[in-house]
Amino acid sequence: MKEIELIKNLRSLKSISPRAEYASHSKMVILSFQRKLHPQWEIVGRGVLAESFNFGLSMVLTAVILVLILGGATSLLRPIFLNNLPGVDAEGLITEADTITKDIDIQLSEAEYYAVTAKETSVALKETSLNGPAHVNPLLIQNEIKTLDFENPKNSNIDDLLNKLSQ
């Protein structure tokens, strides 16, 4: 066979094509074929490590679910709950109670103060406006009584000293 003939025959082969059915089937087979990584990478990616990780994760998740199902949720979350009780937080409550109590006392004593000052000022102005008998003034006598108070610690101290001196 000459070269020209051979080329002619080969060209005629170009017109040969598979059946449509066969082509479609072959295409599906090729596409569904599982691609494999290079063996070197296979160990890391989808190999031993990945399998171990998946297994470990599954075990942990199973354990957590079991603990939660068996009523351990409250125990596990207990510290978180107990540290988040704003209503009965001892420090905050003590501070608030202390502030409120002190403020109330101040307000009440102040309200009382106005009444007391009114009385004292009235007495002072009365004494300033009057010219009554100087030696029988009730305030003067009251003050004198205070100085004669026998329960006065100063007096008892003097008595103690005198007793010691006389011994």
Add this chain to the structure above:
Amino acid sequence: MKLQSFKISIVVFATLIMLQPVLAAETTKPDTVNPVETSVNELLTVRDDTSLSEEDKLLKEFELRKKILSEVLTLSIDEVAKLTAKVDALPEFAENSREKELRDEFKAVLETYTAYYTEQSKKLAELTKIDETKSLAQEIKDYRDNIYNPQIQKIVNFVLLFYNDDVLKIANTRLDKISADIKKLEKLGYIKAGIFASELKLAAETLSAARALLEEAKSAVLTTPKPEEETALETRATPTEEKEAQPPIEPNKLVEDSLNKVKSTYDIFLQISKDLRKLLGIK
């Protein structure tokens, strides 16, 4: 829910911060030794002193009377200034409300008191005779007894109403928070359901009683007084009832009782907190 609790906390914190200057900074604490009282005692001693000549006695008396008057006027001006600051620190009231009407009235009245005492201070500086000091003292005394003191009591009562209101709000918020915490713990099974029911009920009842007392005080302070004619007619219409009726409790006494109830509620709160922490094993 969390956002709401956060908002409540912010409101309570802000209220406490706002209350501080009104409550603490402007407080008028009584002095340990009242200078007026000391001066009065000095005057009495001088008048009682027989060792002094009549001339010396009169001179010292005159100086001491002036001193007492000066101290009384200074004290009064200071009192008015502090009370004005308290009235100014009150919250904004709605236009045409009774609260605003009273606040404006009190502010105007306080200004007249400052003007009066300043005027008397000027008069005092010009006095040269002992009798003049006596008549000025009488004049100031009459003014204070009949005009100044009754009005000051009204202003103090008015200011206390809003303080009481704020404190009650804080205490009620605290009760809500405590109740929420206890409910949460009951749901989770940390504590037995209803274990704090009686304490919470007592706290709620005490706060309700405090609120009722405050409302009574409010109505006494804020109610517009009836014209004298109407009161006289009512008295004539029910003479027997009037005789039997108890005198109304003073608003300041009502506020005092209300505030003391708030204080005792905080004792309950502290006890709940203590017991709860013991139950939960928290130190």
